[in-house]
Amino acid sequence: MGLNVEYAVKYMFKDQQWKKKFLIGCFFMIGMVISEILSNLANFFSDIKYEQLKPYLHYLPIFLIVFSALVLISLLLGVFSSGYFAKNINLRIFKPESDLLEWNNWKDIFLVGLKVSIAIFLYSITFCLIVCIPMFILTVLTTLCMTTNLSKFAVILGVLLFILFVLLFIIVAAFYIAAATLAFCTDLKFASFFNFSLIKKFITKKFFDYFIYLLLLFAVSTLVNIVNSILMITIVGILLMPFTLFYKFLVQNELAAQFVRNTLDLPVNQE
Numbered sequence: 001m002g003l004n005v006e007y008a009v010k011y012m013f014k015d016q017q018w019k020k021k022f023l024i025g026c027f028f029m030i031g032m033v034i035s036e037i038l039s040n041l042a043n044f045f046s047d048i049k050y051e052q053l054k055p056y057l058h059y060l061p062i063f064l065i066v067f068s069a070l071v072l073i074s075l076l077l078g079v080f081s082s083g084y085f086a087k088n089i090n091l092r093i094f095k096p097e098s099d100l101l102e103w104n105n106w107k108d109i110f111l112v113g114l115k116v117s118i119a120i121f122l123y124s125i126t127f128c129l130i131v132c133i134p135m136f137i138l139t140v141l142t143t144l145c146m147t148t149n150l151s152k153f154a155v156i157l158g159v160l161l162f163i164l165f166v167l168l169f170i171i172v173a174a175f176y177i178a179a180a181t182l183a184f185c186t187d188l189k190f191a192s193f194f195n196f197s198l199i200k201k202f203i204t205k206k207f208f209d210y211f212i213y214l215l216l217l218f219a220v221s222t223l224v225n226i227v228n229s230i231l232m233i234t235i236v237g238i239l240l241m242p243f244t245l246f247y248k249f250l251v252q253n254e255l256a257a258q259f260v261r262n263t264l265d266l267p268v269n270q271e
Contacts, residue, residue, distance in 0.1 A: 003213060003262075008254035012247075015099040022246060024103045025084070029242035031077030034070050036228070037238075075117075080106075083113025085249050089185040092257035093266060100250070112188055119184065119193040120177070127173050134162050178214060179203050182260055205263055213259045217252050224248040 012018050087109060088101040103109075179202040184192045192198065203210055224244050231237030231244070260266065 026242035031074040079113035
């Protein structure tokens, strides 16, 4: 049985309280909007020459304080939203006809989100260390080329191989992180992020279905990113971005729950 995309894009509106839940969810999506705005501002300032910024350097301490506060707020809101989405997936795995998860058990939502954040952080550190190995080899190769008669062809080949490795590694990492997240959402236990047998099952049991699932996630994200890039042009548009982000994740939640049920043949409680 494949994924029901039509149901995924409209199931949330069957909830009689969807407007209230959307408003609460949109508040927590403000963290992601802040992150996108800060990212764009960082790119903007990186293109400005030092001479242009020099008259405003006395504002730097204030800027750093405000920037740090916004980052902390964004991270905190992100923990809550991650917890909500993980719990919503877990709910929909076993009760696909249920309403959206209630925003009521704040402590539990935060703790689940904290598990997600810690696991993603640990995986990110691990993946960065793995990427550092070929980077170190490439650096050594470049140094040898500059200090010896080593052929430049070797350096060019090393760069190309490094780029290929990074691209392949990003794809593999995306496959793995997505499967690890699904494993966690089956029981919301931190150890499930490292349940390698279950992670392997999600990837290999129905690899084609898993590939389609990831493509659908990518398609939904791309579409929303395009919409948000347009909305960011105006203040009114920015105010609508939390809604599109929350809706995106709810669609992805249902797709994730469907894939888990289809792959593991889990019993479903319709109540």
